[in-house]
Amino acid sequence: MKQYLRGLRLGFPIGLGYLSVSFTFGIMAVSLGFSWYQAVLISMLTLTSAGQLAGIQVMVNPGQYIAMLISQLTINMRYSFMSVSLSQKVSPKFKGIKRWLLGFFITDEIFAVASQENDVEPKLFLGLSTAPWIGWTLGTLLGSLIGNILPEIVMCSLCIAIYGMFLAIVIPPAKKxxxxxxxxxxxxxxxxxxxxxxxxxxxxxxxxxxxxxxxxxxxxxxxxxxxxxxxxxx
Amino acid sequence: MNDFLIYLLILSGSTYLIRVIPFVAVKESITNRYIKSFLYYIPYSVLVAMTIPSAIYATGNVISSVAGLIVGGIFAYRGKGLTVVAIISCVSAFLVECIMLLF
Structure with missing residues (x-):
């Protein structure tokens, strides 16, 4: 439980960043003609930014399944490198079904934060993934429902959150x-x-x-x- | 709608498998020094590739974005945590947007 809570805390800024990014995704999906539940379903099951954005653009046209597959594989290829990298950092307890289930949550940011840990425990990783997944889903929901209500200036400022978080991950080790x-x-x-x-x-x-x-x-x-x-x- | 479900399956299924297959497949720890080093650098280079240059357009305005990044960068350099830096970047960008509205 302690591990889970620590992960939860580590994942909070990612969740915050995702909330703002997926908000934009929700707005875009609705403007392309998707309903709010379709947008939310995509976010809940995919949990990726660039891939989803490219995905909805392909989905607008009927029947382009191969194009969808190829674009997704190229855009998401980076994840397989991260997965291999993460496989070297997880604790011995992190095996079997846990890898099959928790592997779903490997995103750029979750991976980057998890990489800062030695011996990543499954519970820590689940905690780390919780806020980002909720943020990503909730942001999509809010964006697709009320995207056009929020003042633009507030929305725009939120979009920088995710990059601020990147700086906080990259700068300290680069300094050393x-x-x-x-x-x-x-x-x-x-x-x-x-x-x-x-x-x-x-x-x-x-x-x-x-x-x-x-x-x-x-x-x-x-x-x-x-x-x-x-x-x-x- | 049918089309949507097939698309959704391809989109989420391919994204899932590309994450999970390498994660499940690599069980041993890699001993090759060069591969280890490559994997060590990957998280940092991925983050920077996502940040530069696209972050300077994040708010839709280069000035407020750069302001947010600089202030956030200074706090990150001083070793502040992820949440603090993320919030400070947003607030700085927001304040600069407000100032720009006045002029």
């Missing part, structure tokens, strides 16, 4: 470790290139995130391979 600082600098430069350069900017964001993160981490792994003790001490 030069290799991490260099890896994230490479990522930032690469992603700006993919974001702004003509033609390259047509690459869907889910894919360009994967390209940048994988390239920068590969460079990091070869330039600054880390001793295993160092990783465990983090």
């Amino acid at each position: 470790s030069k290799p991490i600082l260099i890896v994230i600098a490479i990522t930032a430069v690469l992603n700006c290139i993919l974001y702004y350069v003509p033609y390259l900017r047509d690459i869907p964001s889910g894919i360009s995130i994967s390209i940048c993160a994988i390239t920068a981490s590969l460079i990091g792994a070869f330039l600054f391979p880390i001793e295993s003790e160092e990783i465990e001490n983090e």
Whole structure:
């Protein structure tokens, strides 16, 4: 129970961030012609931002199942890297059915926060996932029902929450470790290139995130391979 | 509606499997130093790839977004927790939006 509560607390800011992001998703889904319960169902069962956004855009047209599958696989490929990474950080208790069930909750943010822990317990991970899942579902519900009522200025400010949280995860370790600082600098430069350069900017964001993160981490792994003790001490 | 359910199945099913299969499949701890290092860097590079540059457009206004990120960044640098930094970023962006409304 103690582990669950600690996870719950760690997940709270993610939930807050998700509430604002999925709020926007709810608004977009309704504006594309989905009903509120369809939007909520998508969020409850999928729990991903870029994938859902791309997904509803495909769903507007009938029968494009293959296009849906391909776009989802490319956008979400990053999750499989995170899953492998997380599999190295979980406690021995985290096995079997627990992996099948809790693996559902591996999102960028939940993964990033869980990665800060050594020996992630199933209960901690469940606690960590609770607020984000509720926030993601509730935000979608609110966005699809009352999205157009909330003053724009409040909504806009909420959209920065998730990025503030990212900063709080990335900056402290980058301050301590030069290799991490260099890896994230490479990522930032690469992603700006993919974001702004003509033609390259047509690459869907889910894919360009994967390209940048994988390239920068590969460079990091070869330039600054880390001793295993160092990783465990983090 | 039928179409919706098939789409929903593909969307949520593929997202679920791509998360769970590697998680279930990798049981042993990886000993290769380079793979370990790669996996060690991945969370940070993923977060930064999602943040830069898209965060500067998050509020729909570059000035308030950058203000929120800078103030949040300073608090993060000083070691404040996730919730504090997230809220401070929002409040800063909100205040800058309000100031900009006045002028």
